Amino acid sequence: MQSHDRFDTLGRLEDLPQDYRDNLTQQNLVPLWPSLRAVLPPEVPARKTQPTHWPYATLRPLLIQAGELTPIEKAERRVLVLANPGHGLEKMQASAAMYLGMQLLLPGELAPAHRHTPNAIRMVVEGEGAWTLVDGEKCPMSRGDLILTPTGLWHEHGHDGDQPVVWLDVLDLPLVYYTETSYHLEGPSQSVKQGEGVNAFGRGGVTPTTVFERSNKAYPMLRYPWAEARAALVSIADNEPDAECVQVTYVNPVTGGDVQNILGFYALMLRPGQSLRLPARSPAQVFHQIEGSADVQIEATSFTLAEADTCCAPGYTAVTLKNRSASEPAFIFVADEAPLHRKLGVYENRG
Template identity: 75%
Template sequence: MSHELGRLEDLPQDYRDELASHNLVPLWPSLRGVLPPDVPTRQTRATHWPYQTIRPLLLKAGELTPIEKAERRVLVLANPGHGLERMQASAAIYLGMQLLLPGEWAPSHRHTPNAVRMVVEGTGAWSTVDGEKCEMVRGDLILTPTGLWHEHGHDGTEPVVWLDVLDLPLVHYMEASYHVNGGRQTVKPQRGERAYARGGVVPSPVFQRAHKAYPMLRYPWADARAALESLAADQPALDAVQVTYTNPETGAHCENILGFYALMLRPGQTLPLPARSPATVLHQIEGDTEVQVEAQTFTLAEADTCCAPGYTAITLKNRSPDQPAFLFMADETPLHQKLGVYEIR
């Protein structure tokens, strides 16, 4: 049964004042706002951040602000639907482009939000996470999970840029966001991407997970790209050629709040993605992709990033007739699944 609910203005002012004096609020005037029919109210807007716009501004930031004054030199990719001051791309996703110049060191710290780094350009930089030194190569995904010490350094000669993806908005909303500073880490010899370099084979015995909740911290792009090409060749009729970045010991998502994926579009392919509850971030690693989100269309060149709200269908089109296109994707799927609200429409 559907009927119009009473408005706050329908209540006498003295009654409203009395409620407010006792920290009470009537639900019915706002009920449709927090529980709308059929589709949630969404602040996230479809938004495109071209790298050719970001890059010169990021390099200018490198000239204006030394790393000692910035600690992390980042330009935040803010979604206008949430307000630029909120510094978030979606309800649970924060995005930022981070710059590290030759010889710089971003000091060690740890924090409660989970983070990943998708390397955008440059060579010679590294990120040490929990004592494991991870080389930064374009297209690599590097984890810095909640509570783990991490620092970044640069031994090369050219600027290095990467895309930060954090669940910061969610952790901040929960009033659980904070960081702790630390000193330089002692590098350990183990590297997870070597121990788990081949699918289907893992160090024996499998059940000994030791003390590491995150046995693999660096996911080389060369391996992910090869997996996509093998999958496409093995299943030529498969539409969505996609792989998920997972924990190699459990098969679960590599982090516990946000999901991360790599997607290949065959030459000239158009791929419709169904409307799903989580918001989605797309970052172009190689090629050019046309992205349609409802009435909006973006063209992603290499290193461009865009965001689409949840409950919205997305259509991807590879603009090249003879070359594949490769994208990195991030979304809120693990969070929605844990909360029991994940759905596909």
């Protein structure tokens, strides 16, 4: 008898007498065996995360309208949440551990300083002239830039340009909320400190020498310019023409580890016309199209990503990406739950 056959023989809650079930409820007790197949399913975990696509062409007008309907003073952060229907829209999460939101900042607006326990990153989608001030470091925002706002660091946003600026927020909020550790604090505007981490670490293969004492910041680099990441991808593709996958990982330049503790972030290049199969791994993934266009196949579900579109895929599922252009590369930003899975000891690559 196979293991899944044994699961099918387990007793049901309805098989127990009502008075026995009532006595259990009065004592705050629950019989495990009727629910065992739900919490420990055979072979593949139960997953609420569904393949979901958020087209920017339909999202953007609603975000701009939100700017017209709600002043920043009443919103603090003017965001439309990219919610996965598998989790229920009211849960406001894209996967088990990832929250996504499209945030709008209009010219002259200031999103006041606060800090919170969830880790956050900003992936800039469109516009120029905005900035994020993180722990006193002023980070200009340009399309494709990755900006960190790690747990506990003060941050605020401002806009000195003349056109709307939009960015994609990615937070580990669902996990932090689940552990009952999610909260925020408001604070005064920060003073701008001299220097920017990217100027110290933004060159491949070198890092500042530590013979003399330097900052011991947990996050020495807060802004990862798209121009640098894109150049690295193109260089890898040119240097390794036979490489199947051209991808870079955003890392802490001092430790070499993931830029944040819970979620992982990457940039991926598809050569002209390339089709790439990503293996079935345990973490859920988010894909955001920075440049170009790509077809996405997630089991029986398919999407076409135009520039600034976003989609997600559940874990334990292979994903195939295909560049729709036969002449130009496509570039995709990827977020996943791999660092969390490795820390929990549940990370799997099933090929």
